[in-house]
Amino acid sequence: MYKLGDVVVGRDEIRKKAVLGLAARINEDYAGKEVTVIGVLKGAMIFLSDLVRELEMPVCIDFIVVSSYGVETETSGVVLLVKDIDSDIEGKHVLIVEDMIDTGVTLKYLKELFESRKPATLKVCAAFDKPERRKVDLSADYAGIRLADDFVVGYGLDFANMYRNLPDLRALAEDSGAKE
Numbered sequence: 682m683y684k685l686g687d688v689v690v691g692r693d694e695i696r697k698k699a700v701l702g703l704a705a706r707i708n709e710d711y712a713g714k715e716v717t718v719i720g721v722l723k724g725a726m727i728f729l730s731d732l733v734r735e736l737e738m739p740v741c742i743d744f745i746v747v748s749s750y751g752v753e754t755e756t757s758g759v760v761l762l763v764k765d766i767d768s769d770i771e772g773k774h775v776l777i778v779e780d781m782i783d784t785g786v787t788l789k790y791l792k793e794l795f796e797s798r799k800p801a802t803l804k805v806c807a808a809f810d811k812p813e814r815r816k817v818d819l820s821a822d823y824a825g826i827r828l829a830d831d832f833v834v835g836y837g838l839d840f841a842n843m844y845r846n847l848p849d850l851r852a853l854a855e856d857s858g859a860k861e
């Protein structure tokens with residue numbers, strides 16, 4: 682059994698560092714260009730919704746659905762493509778938007794998949810980053826908030842598909858069942 686623990690990163694810090702901080706850098710780097718933003722569902726839905734409303738260039742939005750965690754807290758290491766994007770990204774400036782880069786296994790899969798479709802540029806933006814957990818040597822071009830190796834939920838991140846709606850990032854602690 683698990684129960685919600687402390688707030689690890691509050692909503693104000695998420696907005697300031699991940700949403701506004703990264704949007705400002707993206708606005709500068711892509712000024713005058715059209716960007717195809719690809720959200721990686723389900724986790725990226727909240728961050729993408731906040732981020733794209735701060736972008737000032739023309740933006741196309743598409744989604745891809747992949748999964749490697751299932752209902753576990755550890756990645757299976759195998760990425761399943763559940764639903765591909767609908768758009769043709771050849772010659773486009775593509776920005777992958779993730780909630781979290783953890784082992785990097787999902788990002789490696791996505792970068793290889795999209796590179797094979799010949800975009801003009803391909804970059805990655807992630808709200809949260811756990812660099813100490815990397816199994817493959819990849820990083821986000823735009824990384825918001827660095828996290829330690831603790832399991833967290835909220836702001837799109839789930840446990841067994843729950844808690845994504847929480848506005849703050851919260852710890853998920855083991856519940857001993859003892860009364861407090």
Ligand code: PRP
Nearest residue numbers: 722723724748749750783784785786787
């Ligand atoms: C999460 C998260 C990333 C991925 C990161 O997705 O949204 O896509 O794991 O982990 P990695 O760097 O170890 O590959 P998940 O597979 O849990 O699916 P979800 O987005 O539906 O929660």
